[in-house]
Amino acid sequence: xxxxxxxxxxxxxxxxxxxxxxxxxxxxxxxxxxxxxxxxxxxxxxxxxxxxxxxxxxxxxxxxxxxxxxxxxxxxxxxxxxxxxxxxxxxxxxxxxxxxxxxxxxxxxxxxxxxxxxxxxxxxxxxxxxxxxxxxxxxxxxxxxxxxxxxxxxxxxxxxxxxxxxxxxxxxxxxxxxxxxxxxxxxxxxxxxxxxxxxxxxxxxxxxxxxxxxxxxxxxxxxxxxxxxxxxxxxxxxxxxxxxxxxxxxxxxxxxxxxxxxxxxxxxxxxx
Amino acid sequence: xxxxxxxxxxxxxxxxxxxxxxxxxxxxxxxxxxxxxxxxxxxxxxxxxxxxxxxxxxxxxxxxxxxxxxxxxxxxxxxxxxxxxxxxxxxxxxxxxxxxxxxxxxxxxxxxxxxxxxxxxxxxxxxxxxxxxxxxxxxxxxxxxxxxxxxxxxxxxxxxxxxxxxxxxxxxxxxxxxxxxxxxxxxxxxxxxxxxxxxxxxxxxxxxxxxxxxxxxxxxxxxxxxxxxxxxxxxxxxxxxxxxxxxxxxxxxxxxxxxxxxxxxxxxxxxxxxxxxxxxxxxxxxxxxxxxxxxxxxxxxxxxxxxx
Amino acid sequence: xxxxxxxxxxxxxxxxxxxxxxxxxxxxxxxxxxxxxxxxxxxxxxxxxxxxxxxxxxxxxxxxxxxxxxxxxxxxxxxxxxxxxxxxxxxxxxxxxxxxxxxxxxxxxxxxxxxxxxxxxxxxxxxxxxxxxxxxxxxxxxxxxxxxxxxxxxxxxxxxxxxxxxxxxxxxxxxxxxxxxxxxxxxxxxxxxxxxxxxxxxxxxxxxxxxxxxxxxxxxxxxxxxxxxxxxxxxxxxxxxxxxxxxxxxxxxxxx
Numbered sequence: 001x002x003x004x005x006x007x008x009x010x011x012x013x014x015x016x017x018x019x020x021x022x023x024x025x026x027x028x029x030x031x032x033x034x035x036x037x038x039x040x041x042x043x044x045x046x047x048x049x050x051x052x053x054x055x056x057x058x059x060x061x062x063x064x065x066x067x068x069x070x071x072x073x074x075x076x077x078x079x080x081x082x083x084x085x086x087x088x089x090x091x092x093x094x095x096x097x098x099x100x101x102x103x104x105x106x107x108x109x110x111x112x113x114x115x116x117x118x119x120x121x122x123x124x125x126x127x128x129x130x131x132x133x134x135x136x137x138x139x140x141x142x143x144x145x146x147x148x149x150x151x152x153x154x155x156x157x158x159x160x161x162x163x164x165x166x167x168x169x170x171x172x173x174x175x176x177x178x179x180x181x182x183x184x185x186x187x188x189x190x191x192x193x194x195x196x197x198x199x200x201x202x203x204x205x206x207x208x209x210x211x212x213x214x215x216x217x218x219x220x221x222x223x224x225x226x227x228x229x230x231x232x233x234x235x236x237x238x239x240x241x242x243x244x245x246x247x248x249x250x251x252x253x254x255x256x257x258x259x260x261x262x263x264x265x266x267x268x269x270x271x272x
Numbered sequence: 273x274x275x276x277x278x279x280x281x282x283x284x285x286x287x288x289x290x291x292x293x294x295x296x297x298x299x300x301x302x303x304x305x306x307x308x309x310x311x312x313x314x315x316x317x318x319x320x321x322x323x324x325x326x327x328x329x330x331x332x333x334x335x336x337x338x339x340x341x342x343x344x345x346x347x348x349x350x351x352x353x354x355x356x357x358x359x360x361x362x363x364x365x366x367x368x369x370x371x372x373x374x375x376x377x378x379x380x381x382x383x384x385x386x387x388x389x390x391x392x393x394x395x396x397x398x399x400x401x402x403x404x405x406x407x408x409x410x411x412x413x414x415x416x417x418x419x420x421x422x423x424x425x426x427x428x429x430x431x432x433x434x435x436x437x438x439x440x441x442x443x444x445x446x447x448x449x450x451x452x453x454x455x456x457x458x459x460x461x462x463x464x465x466x467x468x469x470x471x472x473x474x475x476x477x478x479x480x481x482x483x484x485x486x487x488x489x490x491x492x493x494x495x496x497x498x499x500x501x502x503x504x505x506x507x508x509x510x511x512x513x514x515x516x517x518x519x520x521x522x523x524x525x526x527x528x529x530x531x532x533x534x535x536x537x538x539x540x541x542x543x544x545x546x547x548x549x550x551x552x553x554x555x556x557x558x559x560x561x562x563x564x565x566x567x568x569x570x571x572x573x574x575x576x577x578x579x580x
Numbered sequence: 581x582x583x584x585x586x587x588x589x590x591x592x593x594x595x596x597x598x599x600x601x602x603x604x605x606x607x608x609x610x611x612x613x614x615x616x617x618x619x620x621x622x623x624x625x626x627x628x629x630x631x632x633x634x635x636x637x638x639x640x641x642x643x644x645x646x647x648x649x650x651x652x653x654x655x656x657x658x659x660x661x662x663x664x665x666x667x668x669x670x671x672x673x674x675x676x677x678x679x680x681x682x683x684x685x686x687x688x689x690x691x692x693x694x695x696x697x698x699x700x701x702x703x704x705x706x707x708x709x710x711x712x713x714x715x716x717x718x719x720x721x722x723x724x725x726x727x728x729x730x731x732x733x734x735x736x737x738x739x740x741x742x743x744x745x746x747x748x749x750x751x752x753x754x755x756x757x758x759x760x761x762x763x764x765x766x767x768x769x770x771x772x773x774x775x776x777x778x779x780x781x782x783x784x785x786x787x788x789x790x791x792x793x794x795x796x797x798x799x800x801x802x803x804x805x806x807x808x809x810x811x812x813x814x815x816x817x818x819x820x821x822x823x824x825x826x827x828x829x830x831x832x833x834x835x836x
Contacts, residue, residue, distance in 0.1 A: 005707045008719055012677075012703065030401050036394035036455045036536070046451035053446065083342035090339060125562045129529050130554070133546050137365040144350045213439045220441060221532070224346075230442070234449050242446075246438065253437040484669035485682075488735075491629060492742055493658035494686040501693050502685045506674045 056239035057246065065244040072229065072241075074248040081225035082252060084143045084218070085211035088150025092211075093204040096155045100162030107166065117163070124156030132218045143224030150211050150218070157210075161203040169195055198267045205267075209253075209260050216249055369551055376552030377559075385541065385557055389564065392537035395455050396527040399462025400520045407467050408512060411474030417483060429475070436468030440526040441533060448534040455536030462527065466519045473515045474508070481507055510579045517572045524568055528561055581606050582628060582746070582778070587637035589623050589802075597623040599802040601637070605795075607745065608776040610769065612783050612793030612810070616822055620802040621782040625748045628780070629661050630654060642745070659686055662739025666751035668731045670723045676734050677719040680706040683741045702741075709740035713767055729760030736767060740775075747771070749781035753788060758832050761785075765792045785832040786818060 067073040101107050103116025131153055135145040169192060177191045219227025226245050233241035279298055311323040351359070412418055414428040443461035451457055485503035490496060531539020538557060545554040582605040589598040598620045605611055613621045626632045627639060630646050639646040641657075649657050662683075670679050684702045685693045692698070698706075710716045713733040718726060723734055732752060739747050749768065753761035769792050772779045783789040789796060790810045798806035798813075798821030805821055806813070818826050 002708065002711060004716055005704060005711050008707050008716055009700075009704060011720070013720060016697075029397060033394040033397040033401070036391050036398065037459060038454060038456065043451050049450040050447075053450070080345070083345050086338065087342050087346065121566065122562060125525070125565045126558065127525070127529050127542065127561070129532060130542055130546065130558070133543075134366050134369050137369070138362045139350070139359065140354065142350060143346045147346060213437070217439050217441045217529075220445060227442075231445060234446065246442075249442070250434050250437045254433055257437075482669075482672060484665065484667055485671040488663065488665060488669035488738070489671075489682050489685065491631065491658060491661075491663045492683040492686050492738075493655040495655065498685050498688075498690065498693050501690070502682045503671050505694075506678070506696075507672050510673060 052239045053242065056243040059240060059243070060247045061238075061240040061244035064241060065247060074226070074229075074244055077226040077229055077245075078248045078252045080143050081215045081219055082212060082256070084146035084223070084225060085150060085208060085215040087147045088215070089154055089204055089208040089211050091147065091151030092154025092158050092207065093200070095151065096158040096162055097200075099155060099159040100166060103159065104163050104166040106169065106171075113163075117160075120156055120159045120163075123153070124160065126153065126156070128153045128214055129217065129221050132221050132223050136222055141222040141224065146215055146218045146223035146225065149223060150214055153214070154207055154211060158203060158207050161206075162200060165196060165199045165203070202264045202267050205260050205264055209257055212253055212256055216253075369554075372551035373555030373558070377555045378552035379556065381553050381556045382560065385538065385560065388531070388536075388538040388541055389560060391455050392527045392531070392539070393524065393564070393568075395458040395462060395530065395535075395537055396520060396523040399459045399527075400466050400516060400523050402459070402463040403466025403468075404470055404512075404516045404519070406463075407470035407474060410467070411471045411478055414471065414475040415478040417479055417481065429472075432468055432471050435464060436472060438465070438468075440465040440523070441529060444530045444535040445533040453534035453536070458527065458530045458535035458537060461530065461535060462523050465526070466523060469522075470515055470519050473518075474512065477511050477515075478508060514576045514579050517576055521569055521572050524565055581642060582780075583640045584624075584627075585638045585640070587627065587634050587639060589620075589627065589632065590635045596802050598627075601802075601804055603797065603804060603807060605778060605780065607778055608772070609795055610772045610779045610781075610793050611795045611797060612781050612789035613797045613799060614783055614786055614789050614821060615799035617784065619799045621784075621799055622750060623802075624799070625663075625750055625780065625782055628746070628748060629658060629663060655686060659742055660745045662742050662744040662747045664732070664735050664739060664747065664749040664752045666754045668728075668735050668755075670731055670734055672724045674723055675720050676710065676715070676723050676726070677703070677706050679723050679734050680709055680738045680741050683738045705743075706737070706741050709737040710734075712740060712771065713737045727760070728756050729763060732756065732760075732764050733767065736764070736771070740771065744777060746778040746780065749779065751782050751784065753832075754784065761788060761832055768792065784830060786826060786830045788832050 064072050065074045068075050099116065099120060103113045103120055105113045107113075108116070128149060132145060132149040135148045139145045139148070173195065174187055174191045177187045182190065215223075215225055216227060219225030220231065222228065226248060230242055230245040233239075233245060279295060312320055313323060314320045410428065410432075414425050414432065416422065416425050419425050440461050443464050444458060447457035447461055481504065483504075485507075486499050489499040489503045494502065527537055527539075529539045529542070531537040531541065532543050534540065538561070541557060542554065545551070545557070584601050584603045587598055587601045588596070590596050601620075601624070613624060615621050623632065627634060628641065628646070630649060634647060644657065646657070671682060678696065681696075681698050681702060684698065684706070688698075707716060707719060710719055713736050715726075715730055715733050715737070718730065718734075723731065726734065732755075736747075747768075752768070753764050756764060765788055768779055768781065771777060781789075781793065790813055793810050796806065796808065796810045796813055797804055798817070800821055800823055806817055815826070822830070
């Protein structure tokens with residue numbers, strides 16, 4: 001056998017032991033996790049209920065779903081939910097700006113930015129519905145609590161993404177402006193802002209999509225929107241009403257997703 | 273193009289209203305043309321360019337319009353019912369909670385919440401695992417470059433888009449209602465949600481895969497199955513693990529609140545403490561949650577980085 | 581030895597790809613097939629491997645009739661035929677040596693394939709194949725980090741790991757720059773001569789075909805219009821094969 005081939009063979013990556021260990025490790029973790037389930041068999045009543053709900057999905061309460069006027073109107077409730085998400089996102093996007101600048105390494109240096117990032121991390125991990133309950137103590141139940149909750153809670157993720165954008169600034173452009181004799185204000189206006197704005201907006205829109213889902217979650221704890229209708233309908237066994245609420249959520253989230261993707265890709269490509 | 277130099281004359285025989293209408297139309301059209309002319313730039317060699325309208329302005333206007341409408345919908349209508357002073361008076365309710373979380377920080381409470389926390393983590397792990405296990409084969413079936421039938425792929429994608437728009441908590445609420453409380457429904461809810469989002473992320477990647485390698489391996493005399501395993505699976509494995517970990521990160525956070533609707537874990541304690549105003553205990557839970565999520569996220573990021 | 585006997589191929593959309601083609605190729609020959617795109621070059625190659633089937637006529641390879649092959653026998657037949665593609669068709673995100681080893685899975689069981697457990701002899705075989713094409717040192721590099729020419733070499737090594745009696749090449753150098761293309765063609769030539777493997781290559785670059793192949797088959801509109809040594813090919817003959825003047829598109833090195 002060719003000696004080069006022989007030595008190459010000796011050099012082969014010997015990952016078998018590592019791979020097997022990883023596999024065993026994961027198996028143990030998964031098996032350990034099953035400890036949490038107490039499988040007493042499926043409650044037969046539960047199966048009946050699930051089947052009814054699935055069945056009701058094919059015939060949702062169209063009266064509620066398509067009602068744009070008085071009475072229980074799913075479109076109106078979804079509008080409220082979307083409005084919560086919208087205002088909350090704007091609030092969060094604006095509040096996140098100072099946080100982000102304070103936490104960007106190229107602005108405040110390593111020590112301060114670490115502190116800022118930790119703060120942002122803490123906000124991000126704060127469970128949104130606790131925040132919701134806290135705001136409800138102030139405003140009472142209703143969508144305003146939702147707006148404030150989403151606003152504050154969004155600061156976490158939005159700041160984090162802003163920081164990434166800020167740290168990605170191409171300083172070459174700033175230097176080029178400097179070379180043409182621009183003053184600080186002009187450098188910010190023409191050098192920094194155009195680099196930041198499209199990405200900031202894209203981030204906000206991305207977060208908006210997520211916030212519509214958060215708004216749905218918050219509406220379950222009482223912050224207005226469609227959640228209450230859903231749980232109320234379930235509580236009185238009115239499956240078609242609950243199905244209508246679910247469809248409302250699905251349709252609105254999907255539509256927003258489509259629009260949001262379109263707008264964000266327009267931002268990225270620079271088309272109108 | 274009507275005569276834009278002079279406004280329409282008022283004619284005794286004409287109706288006042290027609291005159292007003294025509295005047296408005298005249299001013300409107302003139303405005304547009306003037307603006308158009310104002311945006312026209314003529315260069316020194318005679319070439320003229322019309323500056324396009326800034327589309328940013330257009331969207332900004334939409335944004336402002338929507339904001340105004342929504343603010344009216346939510347904020348204004350709120351303050352129509354609740355006087356502003358009352359609102360201000362109640363703000364301390366919020367700040368109170370935060371300060372109490374810090375001052376009444378009840379560390380001895382920590383051992384009591386270890387078990388619920390473990391439940392929460394286990395729910396997330398198991399739910400992610402089950403969801404991922406189903407997501408992979410279904411993602412293959414949903415990929416247009418692997419499955420010939422466009423009907424099948426589109427139907428699957430449609431169903432997936434429904435499944436993934438419903439947040440985990442909603443699934444948990446419905447399941448809790450149907451089957452009663454417990455961590456099992458938390459696992460199922462997480463699994464369903466994971467299945468939804470992971471399938472989408474997967475088929476988006478699968479559809480970008482190069483199938484040439486498959487043809488090549490098949491031409492060496494391997495069966496279709498073996499060729500698939502040898503050529504396609506290696507291309508997707510790394511991404512699959514990475515995306516599963518990403519879903520796990522999302523699920524850990526969602527898991528923490530599933531208890532609120534009865535699906536087990538630490539969520540139910542959170543609600544309890546809120547209701548009984550035991551903010552010290554709440555603070556401990558939140559702090560622990562923070563640490564755990566931080567650790568898990570970093571491990572997950574580290575592994576994901578190593579994979580690519 | 582590969583024998584085409586009165587082979588015709590008509591596609592389901594009515595296109596007549598090959599018309600009454602009769603040709604035989606002996607073991608160890610280096611044959612280049614030239615002609616316009618769509619003249620039938622690809623079809624000829626695909627028929628040998630039975631990626632597509634004949635409409636009429638027979639193809640016999642080393643005594644075996646290709647049309648009768650299916651299932652296990654077809655797969656065993658294909659193991660002896662290696663194919664090099666224009667677009668390399670390597671497995672992304674996998675190392676070079678695993679790409680070469682992919683041609684061994686045909687003989688392995690499913691579990692070993694799934695977990696990528698290759699026998700020592702297979703691994704040595706793969707490394708030797710890489711050595712033969714001159715990129716042994718890249719064995720454990722990720723395949724998509726290599727240049728185009730190197731990737732094609734990996735593809736060639738992959739076919740060598742099959743220990744084939746025939747190597748089919750479908751436009752092997754069309755995606756490469758002229759210098760790399762020459763290197764790859766030299767590799768083909770070297771392997772053809774040292775291992776006595778039949779090489780049949782589709783090429784639309786006439787100069788490359790003439791430079792490296794011993795024998796040239798010219799196809800025009802599905803029929804063989806020329807079959808002979810490459811030394812006999814002149815401009816007039818080329819016009820007959822292509823049905824038109826030779827343009828820059830048909831030549832790799834423009835200055836010749």
